[in-house]
Amino acid sequence: MRFPESFLHFIWQFRLFQVLNLFCTTGEALYILGVGMPNKHAGPDFSQSKLKIGERTWVGDVEIHLKSSDWFLHGHQDDPGYAAVILHVVYEHDQVIYRKDGSIIPVLVLKDLFPETLFIHYESLVNSLHSFPCEKQIHGIDPVIVNGVLSRMLIERLAQKSVEVFDHLAKVNGDWESTFYHFLAKSFGFKVNEIPFELLASSLPLWLLRKHLDHPLQVEALVFGQAGFLTGAFKDVYPQQLKKEYQFLQKKYGLSPIGVGAWRFLRMRPQNFPTIRLAQFSALLLNSDRLFSRLMALEDLFSLKKMLQSLPVHSYWRTHYHFQKATKKVALQMGDASVDHLMINVVCLFLMAYGKYSEQADLIDRALQFLEQLPPESNAITRSYLQAGIKIDNAFFSQAVLQINKYYCAQKKCLNCGIGIKILNE
Known part of the structure; x- marks a missing residue:
């Protein structure tokens, strides 16, 4: 039977094999005092492992392969990063591996040690x-375990997105307002028009807009132009x-x-047309100078939502959803779902990112509290987890579900997921 190497990592990390009366291929008794820490970077698979081989205790690295000869297949013999390997864990032993000094690297063969x-x-x-690998089993897992895994997923998601924030921050010399x-502009695209909104922000720097905030028509001209x-x-x-003006x-x-031509109108309701979004975006810029600084001081989620839903959008758009295309009535203000989208993907993200950057734990806590107060997102992904029995009561858990789906379930990384590990352990 052929195993993926990641499966053997899983077996080793969680000791899902017979751990008593172990022997290396050299005949020495092996006692596992600590399997070590998984290494997600270049180098041996586990570091800081603690083993007793024969009468001697070792601390070092563990490398895992399907066959011993994979050591040469992967070129480890020429890599000094593998000099501290104290144990070679394999499914099949087909070749003796020597260190540079001529000593043999001890080998543990896992074959026949697990069912x-x-x-x-x-x-x-x-x-x-x-819809996802454990759809039919997840309802049987203790909700405490599921919620614990999802909480870690939410933190992981915010950490990943914070890296994007920090990367852009470096490009603008540490200007948080500009970042x-x-x-904010990118998020105003609501996925369909995310790219053109991002291009717009890149072509229309904040410093230029600020010079014209006292002239609404000029700001609107710059945005639409x-x-x-x-x-x-x-x-x-x-x-x-x-x-x-433009x-x-x-x-x-x-x-x-x-x-x-970059803007998308097809299969959209008129209130979601990019022209309406641009009008709302212009109104937000006019109504909220130094918005980032104001948000970092904000402690009331709902006052911000109220502000976002009462923007002074130009009256022209009450009867138009496009230039020269009149209609009876257009909803000028953003709906609840659109405002929640901005709160989740911009406000909470920046509270987390700036909290980490400035080492202000209260901002990180506020980001998490806001996510707990916001309603959950509803889409095909979240609905599939709801139907499987997962409680998604707020945006905290809907964001966590989106993370676990994209980076674990969709990639079949069950061995890297606490829920998948629990199911397999049982």
Whole structure:
């Protein structure tokens, strides 16, 4: 039977094999005092392992392979990073491995030390055709264990996204306001128009917008002009004014708009059209200078939601969802789901990122509290976990579910997931 090497890592890490009366291939007795720490970087698979081989206690690295000869297949014989390997754990032993000094690296053979039914269970789990591997088993796992795993997933998700924030922060020389503006714009795209909104923010720096915050028409002209929507001939007064302002500002600052073809309108409700989102974005910029600084001092989630749902959007958009396309009535303000999206993906993220950056634990706690107060996201992924019996009561857990689905369930990494480990252990 052929195993993936990751399965043997799992067997070693959780000692799912016979641990009494172990012997190396050299005949020396082996006592596992500590399996060590999994190594996620280059080098041996486990570090800081503690073993007693014969009468001598060793502390060092453990390398795991399907066959002993894989040591040469992977080129470890020429890598000084493997000089501290104290035990070679394999499924089959087919070749003796020597250190540079000529001594033999002790080998533990796992074959016959664990029931092969364990792999059969693992294989059936990762090869299931359900929405996610453990869909039919997860309801039987203690909710305390499930919630513990999901809590770690949420922290992992925020940590990953914080790295993106820090990367952009470095590009703008540590300017948090500018970084926040960039991510806010990106999030205003609501996935479908995320990329053009991000391009817009890159082409229209915050410092330039700030110079015109006392002139709403100029801010709106900059936003719509850089988005590429002011190139046509207009009959309505408002877009004519915008075009005139933009042509002056474009020449003054040497601006190049993004292509209007980047924006997506198909299969969208009019209130989600990018033109309406751009109008709302302009209103937010006009209504909230130094927004990042204000948010870091914010302790009331719902006052922010109220502000986001009462933006001074230009009255033109009450009867238009596109330039020159009149309609009876358009919802100017963002709905609850849209506001919650911004709260989750921007506000809570930046509370976490800035909390880590400035070592302010209270900001991290506030981010987690806000996520617990926000309603859960509803989509095909979260619904599949709900149907399987997982409680998703708030955004804290919906975000955690999105993380575990993307980085573990979808990639069949059950051996790296606490829930999958629990199922296999049972």
